[in-house]
Amino acid sequence: xxKGDRGHFATKFGVLMATVGSAVGLGNIWRFPYQMGMNGxxxxxxxxxxxxxxxxxxxxxxxxxxxxxxxxxxxxxxxAVAPGxxxxxxxxxxxxxxxxxxxxxxxxVGWTLYYLYISASNSLVGYSPEQYNAIFNxxxxxxxxxxxxxxLVIVITxxxxxxxxxxxxxxxxxxxxxxLFILLxxxxxxxxxxxxxxxxxxxxxxxxxxxxxxxxxxxxxxxAFYSLSLGMGCLITYSSYFKDNVNLPKTASQIAIVDLLxxxxxxxxxxxxxxxLGMQPDEGAGLVFxxxxxxxxxxxxxxxxxxxxxxxxxxxALTSFMSLYEVIISFVVEKFxxxxxxxxxxxxxxxxxxxxxNSLSFGVLSDLTIFGNSIFDTFDYLSTTILLPFxxxxxxxxxxxxxxxxxxxxxxxxxxxxxxxxxKVYIFFxxxxxxxxxxxxxxxxIIN
Ligand code: PFF
Numbered sequence: 001x002x003k004g005d006r007g008h009f010a011t012k013f014g015v016l017m018a019t020v021g022s023a024v025g026l027g028n029i030w031r032f033p034y035q036m037g038m039n040g041x042x043x044x045x046x047x048x049x050x051x052x053x054x055x056x057x058x059x060x061x062x063x064x065x066x067x068x069x070x071x072x073x074x075x076x077x078x079x080a081v082a083p084g085x086x087x088x089x090x091x092x093x094x095x096x097x098x099x100x101x102x103x104x105x106x107x108x109v110g111w112t113l114y115y116l117y118i119s120a121s122n123s124l125v126g127y128s129p130e131q132y133n134a135i136f137n138x139x140x141x142x143x144x145x146x147x148x149x150x151x152l153v154i155v156i157t158x159x160x161x162x163x164x165x166x167x168x169x170x171x172x173x174x175x176x177x178x179x180l181f182i183l184l185x186x187x188x189x190x191x192x193x194x195x196x197x198x199x200x201x202x203x204x205x206x207x208x209x210x211x212x213x214x215x216x217x218x219x220x221x222x223x224a225f226y227s228l229s230l231g232m233g234c235l236i237t238y239s240s241y242f243k244d245n246v247n248l249p250k251t252a253s254q255i256a257i258v259d260l261l262x263x264x265x266x267x268x269x270x271x272x273x274x275x276x277l278g279m280q281p282d283e284g285a286g287l288v289f290x291x292x293x294x295x296x297x298x299x300x301x302x303x304x305x306x307x308x309x310x311x312x313x314x315x316x317a318l319t320s321f322m323s324l325y326e327v328i329i330s331f332v333v334e335k336f337x338x339x340x341x342x343x344x345x346x347x348x349x350x351x352x353x354x355x356x357x358n359s360l361s362f363g364v365l366s367d368l369t370i371f372g373n374s375i376f377d378t379f380d381y382l383s384t385t386i387l388l389p390f391x392x393x394x395x396x397x398x399x400x401x402x403x404x405x406x407x408x409x410x411x412x413x414x415x416x417x418x419x420x421x422x423x424k425v426y427i428f429f430x431x432x433x434x435x436x437x438x439x440x441x442x443x444x445x446i447i448n
């Protein structure tokens with residue numbers, strides 16, 4: 001591809017798979033089950049579903065409108081739809097947030113690759129739960145092994161992204177995403193066939209009002225936001241590659257529903273097995289690295305299931321990491337007018353250095369703290385708790401209050417079988433419902 005040619009996603013299926021690839025990630029398979037486990041199961045699920053439909057889908061459509069209207073990277077997208085204003089700062093915020101998330105996301109993607117490696121080399125099954133704890137704790141503090149894996153992840157992602165959106169991102173997503181669904185369903189069925197599996201299903205689906213806390217509800221909104229890749233211009237960037245045959249509300253709904261389905265399927269894969277083995281659902285962030293290996297160990301053909309699971313986790317994580325990368329690469333390519341390959345080499349070097357610093361913050365750099373938090377936790381907190389909600393609120397306010405109604409109307413109705421009539425309701429959501437929901441969550445998480 002030449003410098004001036006931005007490229008686009010070739011097919012509607014490609015659009016769907018690439019954007020689903022961004023949304024479905026560690027957020028669904030690693031974060032969702034442990035959040036649900038800690039927040040009382042079904043009660044959390046209900047708020048989560050409401051958040052996806054009432055906040056997630058409208059916010060996603062708002063980002064799509066900006067991206068497809070401008071066909072530009074996040075910063076220039078705001079320059080194009082609001083020329084001569086400071087709204088482009090929101091674009092810069094997206095690039096910065098994406099950069100910060102990338103620096104620690106690559107560390108966790110590296111962990112998944114390492115677990116894939118040890119499960120494939122047959123050294124993950126046959127230990128006790130305490131030993132699995134120790135394996136994970138030793139691994140993350142090691143100065144070399146996590147570094148090696150995160151650098152590998154950066155090289156793989158850099159190579160895919162450097163090949164452009166159609167040959168790289170779209171082609172990989174079209175293969176990887178369907179593979180992921182098949183694996184997930186197979187693992188889910190397997191988990192449900194274990195003795196006492198219904199306990200886990202009951203935990204997930206039988207609503208118990210006493211378990212619904214305000215804390216849990218706020219976590220559910222935050223989780224929906226993170227899981228749908230909202231608030232940092234990622235969806236603006238991807239939709240800038242959409243052609244004019246893509247219907248935005250329909251595509252956003254499909255993505256959100258698939259993302260939700262993957263999260264629920266991840267729960268079905270984990271909780272029945274967990275309950276069947278008499279383990280607790282509220283283990284927290286270590287769930288997929290510390291607890292699941294015990295589950296696999298006690299299953300027939302455990303090592304095969306383990307390899308399948310970590311392949312799946314790695315695919316999901318990689319396609320999301322690709323989307324974070326693309327936000328920054330598209331900006332760098334178009335801003336500095338350099339080739340994609342060069343941009344990928346430069347950014348990979350920067351991510352590698354920052355990723356290593358984040359990774360070492362579990363071990364040799366653990367004494368280096370910012371307000372008492374490790375570097376990794378600071379990067380996570382700053383991006384997920386502060387910058388993402390900030391980006392989400394202002395993007396929603398921008399489209400609701402500032403963007404030309406005609407643009408919104410046109411973008412919503414492109415290739416629509418019926419005229420999108422609910423535009424007033426939609427604008428109301430953008431102006432009030434979404435900002436208020438996110439602001440409440442934001443204030444609450446800062447106080448906490
Ligand atoms: N949605 C991804 C996940 O669920 O893991 C994480 C993510 C990717 C967040 C891209 C934000 C983003 F822009």
